[in-house]
Amino acid sequence: MKIKKVDDLKKIQQEGIKLLSPSTVRITVGAATCGMAKGAGKVYEALKYEVKKQKVKAEVVCVGCNGLCYAEPIVEVVRAGRPRLTYGRVSVGRVGELVTSIKAGAVLRDLALMRRDEEKSALGTVTVSYAKGKIPKAYAQVKEYRKLDFYKLQMKLVSKNAGTINPEVIEEYIALDGYQALAKVLTTMNPEEVIAEVSASKLRGRGGAGFPTGVKWSACRKAQGDAKYVVCNGSEGDPEIGMHRSFLESDPHLVIEGMAIAGYAVGAEEGYIYLNDRYQLAHTRIERAITQAEESGLLGKNILGSGFSFSIKVKRGGGAYVCGEETALLNALEGTFGEPRPRPPYPAERGLFEKPTVVNNLETLATVPTIMLKGGKWFSQVGTAASTGTKIVALSGNVAQACWAEVPLGMSIKAIIDTFGRGAADGKKVKAFQTGGPSGGVLPAPMLKLKLDYQQLTSAGSLLGSGGLLVMDEDTDMVGVAKFLTDFFADESCGKCSSCREGCRRLQEIIGSIREGQGTKEHIALIKRIAAAMADTSACALGKTAAVPILSVLKHFPKEVEGKLMKGMH
């Protein structure tokens, strides 16, 4: 159905709510890449088979990831009038039992993680209530999700739909107030008001540099050009995180909505999503979402009768780390080398195809609809005064539970690791952690009390960056970590700047010889000299921060490094 007016959106919303809490049974399987890796595909097939075999009237659908990656494959069951149940670690062998329990209206206690009685939409105007009347005893014994620590400390603004809706059905997205922000912007606000609202929210880029989004947008709005572009940076070349992937696999329409709002604000009619090529499933789902949005009239010409037109194209990149740098990304989009361009001119003045362009991180754009719905002032009160809003943090490394969670900025890192990751794996102690992907500093355990915000992490020699949180336990060889990260940069440097290219090559050699026990104090002094020059002379953030991990290991774990030096030389 073509959506021509705001009222049409309301009609589709009702259809979507019926899909989310049907009169029969709805079984959802967490089928993002994390789930697929743990066998969600087979569980999905098995569920479909069992449902048919046991003659249960149920619909089996694939949804995205709700953050509990360690408990994949996750299966959720919605029965009419009963709370929504979440089962974790569902193996193919237990699917038969699960379907039997659904038939009988029972609960599998050992697999059940939590229940959910109702789902509130973003605006709070729509409530999808699963449980009706008194909750049966078997259900009541399962903890309500809000009582779990995992959810208690989270604040789900951006990832609210992830794991709940089917990412391939636009109605389910609209059911939970999807595209309401776009409708509000197009019908009641002018572009300047949109930018003012984003500025008031104090939203900062979620990619790495943390540049204020409002400033970027207004610079692009003011720039002269016959065409303008919105580019969504979904490059995500960091080795240990897959938040963008998970995001596009779980809730692609939110990104589309954010991009359309950005387009309206800066005066662009075309948008590009630059996506890491490794994200096969994310690519399929975002392409499908774009087609659906176009068919519904939420993308294309004259959206909702406002006269505003916007279209989105997806471009797949090779997944190079440097292509997360905005000017290198623009080069890659144009089909040339993924090398950074000299700045100035900034992309807001002369970007893609020499036209004013706003390049925003995927998560930044996904935050925009919430700001539009709830207001910039409301958003600015979430988090801390200087770092507002929420941030999705992905935990990986030696944590007991690998997962991702959306937390308000300002939460302590210790709380994040303990609550969501349940500390280091196998009962070990946390020795070090790294925030913000490979460009961040490797910080020691005493710095766990740091708060997750832009300023604290920067002054500690790290960065908030993309929100990756890599945990290392007490058995980790820190020189090995430094070597790994230096190898990563040597591999990912584009090779344009002499200082970055040659510096990475030499740092790799030097840390290699220290690790093999051939190092001396001169080696360490040389690392410091090269690192200082790389930070000063490289063109882009990759070169400027390539030596940060190695320097932070030298600073925080000096004894361990000195222990590796040649005997008699220290």
Added chain:
Amino acid sequence: MVILTLDGKKVKVKEGATILEAARANGIEIPTLCSNEALKPYGACRLCIVEIRRGTSTIIDTSCTYPVEEGLEVKTASPRIIEGRKIVIELFLARSPNVKIIRKLADEYGIGESAREMGKDNEYCILCGLCVRACNEVVKAGAIQFAGKGLQKVVDSPFSQTAEDCVACGSCAFVCPTGIIKKTDFESTALCTPQGCEPTGPQRQLLNWKVEQKLRVCKKCGNAYAPEPHLDKIRQQQNLPNEFFDICPSCRKYPVVDEEKCLGCGGCMENCPCGALELDDKGGYEKKAHVYTQNCTACHSCELICPMVAIS
């Protein structure tokens, strides 16, 4: 005009210039390896870094890429800059210890050898990108490019095979600061097969790109003067007549008609590709050829066709 401070001195520079251009215009020397006036700024060698104070913040950036702005305060040789440059030179020295231009720079900055703890290579190419950019931006041939990423980066012909779009102009060899691109012209070569050898005439060879191209021989002086595909490319770009490059630049002059010899047959006029020749009435039935130099491209086709050898 824009006013900025260069090393404590207020200077006036025209808008749109880079800091490097401003410095050079004011007699301040900044070392560079990858900048060339004919090419767009690239910023690969990082030697031309300067300290730029803009408002309250100080940044370090390459002067070849940074456009001048009103009120900038630029330091071209502060201790931090010199230290940065020294290490960049040292890194270059470790990469290419046998390249003259790097040695010269190292001497200027008082660096003897790269640190002992650093590894050493013996690369001749310093990846300044001048050859690639000259080929793409000036010649517009696009025959060579960077290949590989990061530490594996090299300049190469497509897939390391013969560069098919190469017009053998030799611009790459001309701009290369290290002299690693080899351009050789042969007076005469032969193509030898088991069936026997066949002379191919004068040729130009660019070993790096595995290219051999014929050189055009001047129809007048007989010297081989430029590669055929390059001349063809210029001819197409400039929309010049086919015969334009039959004559080498040193033989090229506007034709002069010897009226004593001219029969007024009009053959030259018919044959002129640019309509620069016409027959003037000289009274009676007599007509003589006349050259209108404003249209003439000095292709000498008239000279070659004249039956009376009246045009020279």
